[in-house]
Amino acid sequence: MAALEVTVGAVAHGGHFVARHEGRVIFVRHALPGERVRVELTESGEDAHFWRADVVEVLEAAPERVTHFWPAADSLRTHAAGELPVGGAEFGHIERGFQRELKGRVLAEQLQRLAGLKLSTPVQEVPGEQPDGLGWRSRAGFAVTPEGRLGMHAHRSNTVIAVQDMPLAVQRIRSLPLWELDFTGIERVEIAAPDSGDGPLVLLAGAKAAAARVSAELPEGLSVAHWDPEHSRVSALRGRPWLREHAVDRDFRVSGDGFWQIHRSAPSVLSGAVSGLLSEVLRPGARVADLYAGVGLFTSMLAEAVGVTGEVLSVEGSPVTSKDATRNFEGQPQVLVRPGRVERVLAAAARSGSSGSQLDAVVLDPPRAGAGKNVVRQIVASGPQLVAYVSCDPASFARDVGYFAGQGWELAELRAFDLYPHTHHLETVALLRPNR
Structure with missing residues (x-):
């Protein structure tokens, strides 16, 4: 062009x-x-x-x-060679401190444009991060080239470019002998390597016969599963099709295609931030909700805080992940795991007058699209004193803050974390409360 x-x-x-x-x-x-x-x-x-x-x-x-750390993602080098850069490291040419400054500018601009707030929030580096900002992804996903090699897509493109490394991934993923294997017949490869010592687990989406062939070529010590993402089915080829993740002093079962934070430090960083923001209302006997709860990372922290005399409504829309949460909280009667869309579960709770209808606090951790006006309205109607909002997208977050403001609420505190070095992404944790 x-x-x-x-x-x-x-x-x-x-x-x-x-x-x-x-x-x-x-x-x-x-x-x-x-x-x-x-x-x-x-x-x-x-x-x-x-x-x-x-x-x-x-x-x-x-x-x-600065010089980009990853040749395959460096626009200057790849275009000079007549190729396209892979996505996933679009800030790799920027000094790391300035990466955080730019992310803070985007967050401030979105809050002003969508919520009418003039607020400057520093984006914090995560404690324990490597100085070069590499080696943080405990999960990595790959496409497959027409020649059967691991690859990644160029930005907004169907073009798959072969790769020989993934520098943002933890060493347990980078050291796997995957780069020269023949993945013909496989459409996508997902790899997870938790800190608990489990795995790594390799998911292979594509023809089952091809998955079985690749499984036989992978080294011992790996769990391998065939993955049907369209129907959310994962079947073990060897080992088990789920992982044990460890965070906030407990283990969590996470199915192979279930959700878990990709940064190795994200569970502890985010749990600590949410716990601190809600400390004034998290007490024994409190009634709280964890919305878009996943396998229950925040649910666990809430359940410990409110004790057996309290109640935690844990809501997750993914059937697979909700089943994991049910298993994770067996024997904890204060946790009520409810599968389904958040707005439907909250509406049903309000109609029945059950524990979800009036709450002391809410943890809100929606997907990238945010919560939306209807969910915000239902949260406000449930009467919480505080809401902790965890977001990975500044635009949908700012829009939802505007919806809370329209319901008479204010943004009382905001923290931002650079949980995705060398990308444009960031994570925010906000405290919202009714206007005083």
Whole structure:
């Protein structure tokens, strides 16, 4: 596609930077504010509201630019070789402290634009992070090239590019002899390596016969399972199709296709932040809810705080993950695991007058799309004193903060964590309360 020279402006949500050419907005990846760069258009059209582009040459570099740690994700090197960069490390060319500053700018811009709040929140580095920001992913997913090699997609593309490493992954994943195996017949490979000592577990999506062949070629000591993501079915080929994760001083069963935080330190960091924000209401006998609860990371912390005289309503929409939560809290009568959509479970609880109808506190940890207006309205109707909102997306978070404000609530405290180094993503933990 066409190459243009542009001057780069502010960072935008989604890992892009804003540039303009002849009045047209271009969202540029692999750039930095203030740089003069040559870009190659990846999406364009006369009728398009904006274009997208990759940096292919830096004419005037920003002082925060560094050499990208991963050649396969480096836009400059890959475009020079006539290839595309893989996604997943779009901030790898930026000095790490400035990465956090840029993420803070995006968070502030989204809060002002969508919630009307002028608030600057520093993005904190996670304790124990490696100085280079690598080796933090305890889970990694790969596509498969037409030649049967492990690969990753280019950004917003169906093109799969072969890779020989995944530097963001923990060493137990990086050291696996996967890179030269023939994965022909496999569509996707997911690998999880928890700190508990279990696994690693390898999920193989594709033809079952191909999965069995690959399983036989993988080294001993791995658990391997065939994965049907369309029907949420995981069947063991060897070992067991689930993992034992350890966090907040207890073990959790997590099915192979179930949800668990990908950063090795995320469970402890987020649990500690939520516990601190809700400390004034978490006491024996309290009635609380964990919404979008997964296998019960926050549910566990809440159950310990409220004791056997309290109640924890734990709601999760995924049937597989909800079954894991049920197993994880067997023998804890104060935990009520309820599968289903959050809005439906809350509505049913309100109609029945059960424990979910009036709450002392709520932990809200929705997927990237956020909670939405209806869920916010139902949470407010349940009467909690405090809500701890955990979010991985600044835009949906800011939108939902605006919905809470419309219900007479305020954002009382906000913390932000750099749980995804070298990417544009961040995690926030917020305290919301009724206006005083």
